[in-house]
Amino acid sequence: MPELAEVDFFRRRWNPGLGDPIEAVAAHRTKRVFRDTRVRDLLRWLPGQTLRTSESHGKQMVFRFSGGSWLGVHLGMTGSLRVESASWNPQPHDHLVLRQSARSLVFRDPRLFGRILFQRAGVPGWWTDLPVEILSADFTADHLCGALTARRNAVIKAVLLDQRLFPGVGNWMADEILWRAEVHPARRVGSLAPQELRSIWKQTRFVARRAMEVIAPDWGDLPRGWLFHHRWSDGGACPRTGAALVRETIAGRTTCWSPGRQGSS
DNA sequence: GGAGATGTTTCAAG
DNA sequence: GCTTGAAACATCTC
Numbered sequence A: 001m002p003e004l005a006e007v008d009f010f011r012r013r014w015n016p017g018l019g020d021p022i023e024a025v026a027a028h029r030t031k032r033v034f035r036d037t038r039v040r041d042l043l044r045w046l047p048g049q050t051l052r053t054s055e056s057h058g059k060q061m062v063f064r065f066s067g068g069s070w071l072g073v074h075l076g077m078t079g080s081l082r083v084e085s086a087s088w089n090p091q092p093h094d095h096l097v098l099r100q101s102a103r104s105l106v107f108r109d110p111r112l113f114g115r116i117l118f119q120r121a122g123v124p125g126w127w128t129d130l131p132v133e134i135l136s137a138d139f140t141a142d143h144l145c146g147a148l149t150a151r152r153n154a155v156i157k158a159v160l161l162d163q164r165l166f167p168g169v170g171n172w173m174a175d176e177i178l179w180r181a182e183v184h185p186a187r188r189v190g191s192l193a194p195q196e197l198r199s200i201w202k203q204t205r206f207v208a209r210r211a212m213e214v215i216a217p218d219w220g221d222l223p224r225g226w227l228f229h230h231r232w233s234d235g236g237a238c239p240r241t242g243a244a245l246v247r248e249t250i251a252g253r254t255t256c257w258s259p260g261r262q263g264s265s
Numbered sequence B: 001g002g003a004g005a006t007g008t009t010t011c012a013a014g
Numbered sequence C: 001g002c003t004t005g006a007a008a009c010a011t012c013t014c
Helices: A004-013 A039-045 A141-149 A156-160 A171-181 A194-218
Strands: A024-027 A051-057 A060-065 A070-074 A080-084 A094-099 A104-108 A115-119 A246-250 A253-257
Touching: A004 A051, A004 A060, A004 A080, A004 A194, A024 A039, A039 A115, A141 A194, A156 A171, A156 A194, A171 A194, A171 A253
Parallel strands: none
Antiparallel strands: A024 A094, A051 A060, A060 A070, A070 A115, A080 A104, A094 A104, A246 A253
């Protein structure tokens, strides 16, 4: 489910817990979300530490604690974060619950594609080794074009889903960007004109910025004119041209585009 | 019951 | 070496 702005929305949901100590931790320790984690360390070291800060970077989140610990959360396809009462009885998919005196911070993930990371002290490699964020000043058109030269034979839709190049972009954002840039999703990167590359860069920034403004604070509704509202089911019409939208698998993912507007591959 | 799903990783094949 | 495609992960919804 979650892409850039949805991830940040879920990060903020644990905000009520900032400044309060963790009193206990409950984990479904055999679940796949802990495949890269020593659950024993997490259970041993987190209690007693105060939740200090949280940040998101693309689809990755990190929560930092007073004792120097780092908790990483990736939501995968179906992960979510929420707050429940202090006495919350974890449901079958609530794989990690951080208990505070006034509430429980809950991580849920039915499909288990998500991932929990934990490091007791010191900046973890998974948090330092991160690509340039889309909304940072360093994500310039030149930066993007430079990164794309190594991928000139790849299909643009696949490249937009590459988290090293477009951190936070997922399936709906990729389709939204290409629809706005008027580029067919199956185009090879090397076939794109400089102005098309620039348009993809510009629309990437636009979609990311607007999504962060609308979705991250309270899961608000994007404007009706966005492809987002029309791409999910068969029979949708392009909000700009009125033509029937096409849905097809490209780069292994369901892809929606507006024929005519987005040319051909 | 079957298909498909807003993700990532891995492996085989071209 | 690069790219693609499929499979795997596990569950829910349409």
